[in-house]
Amino acid sequence: MSNTSPRRVRGSATPAAGVVTLEMVAQAAGVSPSTVSRILNGTARVSQVKQQAVDAAIQSLGFRPNPVARGLAGGRTLSIGVLTQTISSPFYGEALHGIEDRLDEAGYIPIFVSGHWQEAEERKALDALMARRVDGLIVLAGRLSNRALQAGAGNVPMVVVGRQMQGPRVHGLCFDNRAGAAMATQHLIDCGHARIAYIGGEPDHADAHERLAGYREALDRAGLPFDPALVTPGDYTEAGGLLAVNRLLDARLPFTAIFAANDQTAIGAALGLYRRNVRVPDDVSLVGFDDLAPARFAIPPLTTVRQPVYEMGFQAAAAMMALLRGETAQVSLPSLQLVPRESVRRLQR
């Protein structure tokens, strides 16, 4: 029999003082390490006596399993990679919050990395995540193609927010942007507006196209003409909205309302209107999209379409947990809702 006592001759990492290992728990409880492991993971049944002995040892020693070692041995790191675009974005920030809360419930931890809407960065971020051996991947929008994502993710399960994807270990989750935009436009039409301008989002974001489609759909349904001159691009930022509204005003076309592709755009537009002495809603009505905090406190408070973003993050994480259990994710997103406030005026006829 060779020597099996835990000699420490040479080693690498100096064990941090006060670190309690599973082996120490086993010794204290008078059982083998495997038994402790089994109890920790619920891998097999163990007798009541040992169960209690181990529990007691864990308590008294204050043992906490080392996730790093677990990751190496078990192949699970209990961490989920989250590829987001800008960690400081007011929109995605809420989603991250939801993800964090749901993962926490399950003992997982999110690892956030930003792609900044740039393919190269996204690819790099994805690599970093995979190198960290995350157990799953949640992707928030982005520019990477579905193929690139699939390839980059290897064989870990993936939840993608903002695009349609289905597969055995993949789940897509999105809001119905088209319906939301139609709802916003319809609201303006219901208030008597017929000349409605549209300030779009980033031209190469899918949701920007869907919102434009929703706008046209509502116009069509009401039998109103679609005037391309009333449509101008934005970039989902306040500055973009400001610029866009200036173009609209400079064109000297008549319009009584503006539907902006998101709240930030609408808020920028509102400032642009203010600068030109066009009053909201007296002269021009304004509707946004998202319902972030600034919309609620804008002057006047902004009518918008509410996207439950926190909930979206929460559900994305829930879907991931399902995928990890080998189930097919079956989560549903709450639908979008119009939030009427004070930036829209009912036209007299």
Added chain:
Amino acid sequence: MSNTSPRRVRGSATPAAGVVTLEMVAQAAGVSPSTVSRILNGTARVSQVKQQAVDAAIQSLGFRPNPVARGLAGGRTLSIGVLTQTISSPFYGEALHGIEDRLDEAGYIPIFVSGHWQEAEERKALDALMARRVDGLIVLAGRLSNRALQAGAGNVPMVVVGRQMQGPRVHGLCFDNRAGAAMATQHLIDCGHARIAYIGGEPDHADAHERLAGYREALDRAGLPFDPALVTPGDYTEAGGLLAVNRLLDARLPFTAIFAANDQTAIGAALGLYRRNVRVPDDVSLVGFDDLAPARFAIPPLTTVRQPVYEMGFQAAAAMMALLRGETAQVSLPSLQLVPRESVRRLQR
């Protein structure tokens, strides 16, 4: 001689297909694993020949070291724990962005966890971080006492933003809130205002007290009386600002200006004033603190004190890197600056 060939008899984690290990690189290059490791870490000199052979093998095999294994063996995970309060906060979001960018430069990854301004949650988050064996800790404000932080951090280096702390492996980093607040108040005084109300921040945040002190300081310096009735608490949110301004108005005390403890408070206050038909800046001037995006696009654009938050995060991460190198962190924060916009009116005399 015992058998040293890499037999795989029984194991645990099934090695994921396509995973390239350091050992495979060593074989391909015809050297020992230790040599590969040395090259990877620059731990020792190796001959040109082997150097190149290994580099080639790494390239062709597409090898990427496994951080999890590194963490176990080397005791370093190349990750930094970041204890923040609300990941979706517009203020801290910017800081996280800065941290992320600086850490990325150094090959480190941030692990963000939220404490939600609650001691119990912060403690839990701290534990989770330490269990993950992060190499360092960056703490953004919070309620945990310095002692609790020190204890929770064990012996990993720590950078704390928003409080004064010094130590061999600890570094504190803060803005001069007092000076910033004095600057804001002074600006109002310079514009001829004498009756200046103050809407405070969360009563138990240190920076809220500092800002109040700055407000008083400016008043004193100008020989203006301090009227406690003109001071009312807020909570750093828009809703808090709205409520506060209502209290101020209800008290029916005369004032010509308001200094709010942060932008969100100011924006809420602006809405409150609007609701009561008090115009900004014609009837009341308004100054905020932070200079977040919404301030720039408020109507009218908000005069405020700019805190370079991104930079703050960046510097905090830089300090951490210095600490990790065993140096004493010696980073400096850019100072606060007044950003005059349109929410302040110069009083005629």
Added chain:
DNA sequence: TTGTAGGCGTTATCAA
């Protein structure tokens, strides 16, 4: 039900 004995992919020590 329980224990034994690798092995996960790296780093670090020792000896050459």
Added chain:
DNA sequence: TTGATAACGCCTACAA
């Protein structure tokens, strides 16, 4: 300068 080898702390296949 290089290579063998023993950890790092845990999990699990296998044997008992």
